[in-house]
Amino acid sequence: MRSYSLVAPAKINLYLQIVGDRPDGFHELVMVLQSIELADLVTVRPIGAETIQVRCNHPDVPQDQTNLAYKAADLMVRQFPDYFAKFGGVEINIQKRIPLGAGLAGGSSNAAAVLVGLDLMWNLGLTHSELQELGATLGSDIPFCISGGTSLATGRGEQLDGLPDLHDIYVVLAKYRDLPVSTPWAYKTYRQQFGDTYPKSVSEIETRKQQSRGMMAAIAQQNLAQIGKLLHNDLERVVLPEYLQVQQLRDRFQSLGVLGTMMSGSGSTVFGLVESQAHAEQVREQMKGAIADPNLDLWVTRFCPSGVRLATS
Ligand SMILES: C[C@](O)(CO)[C@H](O)COP(=O)(O)OP(=O)(O)OC[C@H]1O[C@@H](n2ccc(N)nc2=O)[C@H](O)[C@@H]1O
């Protein structure tokens, strides 16, 4: 048995519409999810003892049972106890590059990488959809992180339909360090503030879902200008008024004339879309010049056509 190193990409939300309540207590969503090249590196390594160990180079990432990567390994152990008994345990090493509490699905992508990695290490031969079904029991973003690319996500975010790949689109990410936003808080607050407007009938639900049609058409036509204009995220309605620094990042991007700007997921990352690497780097420098705050982190990255993949050494 050998080790496997996997690239675990982050995602951004090009579209996030909260349609209403679900019987399971989650929200019914319509989203367009997009993988980006910014990624963690996750290595799974066989160890003799029947244990799961997590190591991470980032001091704020838990290295115990609360790490989502640990939970993914534990799920595989419970699903395939004979393999665990036969081959022994696993050490998971995470090289963290995706910021925490950023709305970029960093933890979810790590968990997705562990599912894919253990499937390879134990030679299980599971399909993507089998791995996604397992991943969905741990978190709504995990199934997408396995397949990645550009995808429509419905249900609670785990029902995926692939969309045409979007090429040559660059992304500037801006996030204040030490400003995480909690995803449960964002959805809970949204329900408190807007729950009374949730649709009651099936036909009303269907009508609301149609609001994403413009974005779908723009993606089908690969119309970047239109995609930029139609970016949408309902969670901004609760996060921006509470976190004024996030609003400020969004305003800044807007003033720099990017194709579009939006908060990703539940925040606190704000992204700006641009059509070339040169322009992206210019926007990053302009953001840095305009907001002289040492706690502001900026990245230039681009759309990526896949989710978790083997790292080439
Ligand atoms: C904000 C996004 O990242 C956008 O892609 C996702 O919707 C959140 O995905 P995630 O972090 O994998 O979320 P989960 O771990 O499944 O759920 C975290 C919390 O968000 C709430 N949640 C999540 C997904 C959803 N469709 N409705 C919800 O209300 C749940 O109450 C839960 O308390």
Ligand SMILES: Nc1ncnc2c1ncn2[C@@H]1O[C@H](COP(=O)(O)OP(=O)(O)OP(=O)(O)O)[C@@H](O)[C@H]1O
């Ligand atoms: N493997 C992991 N990587 C990062 N954070 C993790 C991990 N496992 C558990 N956590 C905990 O979860 C918290 C939030 O995780 P994460 O950074 O994935 O949030 P997020 O980017 O907002 O996720 P999402 O976009 O899926 O809502 C972290 O602050 C950390 O305490």
